[in-house]
Structures are given as C-alpha cells and as structure tokens.
Amino acid sequence: QHLTPAQIYHVTVMPCYDKKLEASRPDFFNQEYQTRDVDCVITTGEVLKLLEQEGVSLSDVDPAPLDTISAAEEELTSHSGGGSGGYLEHIYKHAAKELFGIQVDTIQYKPLKNKDFQEVTLEKDGVVLLQFALAYGFRNIQNLVQKLKRGKSPYHYVEVMACPSGCLNGGGQLKLGGESSKEQLQHVERLYESPRSEIPEQNQAVNELYEQWLGGAESEKAAKALHTQYHAVEKASTGFNIKW
Known part of the structure; x- marks a missing residue:
C-alpha cells in the first residue's frame, strides 16, 4: 500500500x-x-x-486468521532451536554446510556446569571445526565474559540471553496460578514447539519478500532494512554499575 x-x-x-x-x-x-x-x-x-x-x-x-503479506503464509510455522530465537542452531547448521560442506540435521548439546550453559561441537577426523555455546542467565554470562577477557574462550559463536532458561522464562512473561514456575515453563515450551518448524531459506514467503521487496538477499536494500549495529550506550554514574 x-x-x-x-x-x-x-x-x-x-x-x-x-x-x-x-x-x-x-x-x-x-x-x-x-x-x-x-x-x-x-x-x-x-x-x-x-x-x-x-x-x-x-x-x-x-x-x-493471521494477517499475511504473502499467499504462501497459510500456516503458522516456527523455527528449530528453542524459545530464544534459534540463532545458534540456524547459524551452526548454515556454517557447517557453507564452510565445510557438512549437512547437520540434528544438534547434540553438551551441558557444562548447568543446563543453561551448553556447547555444540562439529568435528571431522578428530579435528574441531566449529564450537558453539549457549549461555543463559547472568551467572553464566559473567563466567563467559571472564573467559573472553583472559583469552580462554574456545567458541566461534555464543548465544547469550540474560534470563535463566532463555526468553520463554522472561521477566515479563505472564504468570499462571496453580502451576509451579518449572511446570509453567515446560508448558510454554511445548506450546512454542507445537507449530511445524521450517528453515527460513526454504520458506516461500521469506523468498518472496527478498525477491519482490528487497531486491535479493545480498542487496544493499536488504542490508539496510534487516541488519543493525549495536553501539555502546554511555554508562550512568550510579552505584549499581557492575564490573565484570
């Protein structure tokens, strides 16, 4: 319009x-x-x-019915990789295929100190090709930052979320009576995972958006519309500043 x-x-x-x-x-x-x-x-x-x-x-x-911008969007679909956006899984699978020609269908997570700090490793002939991790909650983020400062982090990519258990357990999430927080989180996770998952590159509506609106996935218009950069925000001088 x-x-x-x-x-x-x-x-x-x-x-x-x-x-x-x-x-x-x-x-x-x-x-x-x-x-x-x-x-x-x-x-x-x-x-x-x-x-x-x-x-x-x-x-x-x-x-x-949901509003749509494409006739292809007749079904509500989701993504793999959990309730925090699925970035780790998507980037991991894409990198494995594009960089090393390896098709990854299922990802095996290895829990480390706790369930909110897990890693994924791609190996070939005993050589580590990719090492990704997810770190949820400030305790795990703090440990990760300390490793980075010491030059001890082995990861190529880390999915970081402030909330323990990720975004579905966010501080603004509605609270239901009669269920423990753990039971509620499990219920929300089941609901979130119930739609059929789909790889973005194979979604017809996404492809139409790129071709008809943005001039292709690699176009300057697509980069301007879909990419952003985070810049440091000046710190306020308060006693609540945390030094990690």
Whole structure:
C-alpha cells in the first residue's frame, strides 16, 4: 500500500521488559522517516492485565486468521532451536554446510556446569571445526565474559540471553496460578514447539519478500532494512554499575 514507516504504528508483544529498552535505543531510530522501528513494546503479562481490565477472556474470543503479506503464509510455522530465537542452531547448521560442506540435521548439546550453559561441537577426523555455546542467565554470562577477557574462550559463536532458561522464562512473561514456575515453563515450551518448524531459506514467503521487496538477499536494500549495529550506550554514574 506504499505506506512509509512513519505511517505504521508497530506494536510487539514480548516476554521481556528489556525489549522496551532495546526498542528505545538510537540504533533502532529511522533518521530518514523520523520514527522508531518499534513504537510500542508490551509484555505478555501486560497483555493479560489489559484483558482483565476490559473484562475479556481469550477463551471467549472467536479466533481470527493471521494477517499475511504473502499467499504462501497459510500456516503458522516456527523455527528449530528453542524459545530464544534459534540463532545458534540456524547459524551452526548454515556454517557447517557453507564452510565445510557438512549437512547437520540434528544438534547434540553438551551441558557444562548447568543446563543453561551448553556447547555444540562439529568435528571431522578428530579435528574441531566449529564450537558453539549457549549461555543463559547472568551467572553464566559473567563466567563467559571472564573467559573472553583472559583469552580462554574456545567458541566461534555464543548465544547469550540474560534470563535463566532463555526468553520463554522472561521477566515479563505472564504468570499462571496453580502451576509451579518449572511446570509453567515446560508448558510454554511445548506450546512454542507445537507449530511445524521450517528453515527460513526454504520458506516461500521469506523468498518472496527478498525477491519482490528487497531486491535479493545480498542487496544493499536488504542490508539496510534487516541488519543493525549495536553501539555502546554511555554508562550512568550510579552505584549499581557492575564490573565484570
């Protein structure tokens, strides 16, 4: 419809309060149109509160089809790799195939000190080709940062999340009565994994987006629209600053 970013009010629902801070970063402000990439972030817990204030229960609302930008998007699909975006698995499989010609279908995680610090290794003829890790929670992140400072980290890529157990256990996630936090997390993980997973490169809607809107996956327009860079935010002078 030839709308500009300034004509769209973009709302995202997240299980994380920090996404509010992320959306407010200068990195996500469009100078050309003088608007933010994301205008409003609300957590799943806040959505529940809004519904309760309006006296609405989702179980009483008739389901409606999802809006789509492509005729190919008739089915809701997800990704492999867990509830924190699946970046480690996607990049690991892609790197194994592109760099070493190795097709990886299933990834075996090796837990280290705890379940929130795991690693994945690609070996061939006894030689380590790739070594990836995921580090969830500040305790594991702190250990990782200390290894990096000492030059002792062996990893080519690390998926880092502040929340223990990852994004599905975010601080903004709605809390249900009658279930322990562990049971609730397991329930949410099952729901998250229930849609059919799909590799992005094989998704017809994604391919149409690149070809019809962005001029190809390697185009300058695609890089401008989809890539970003994080820049250091000046630290506030408070007693809460943590030195790792």
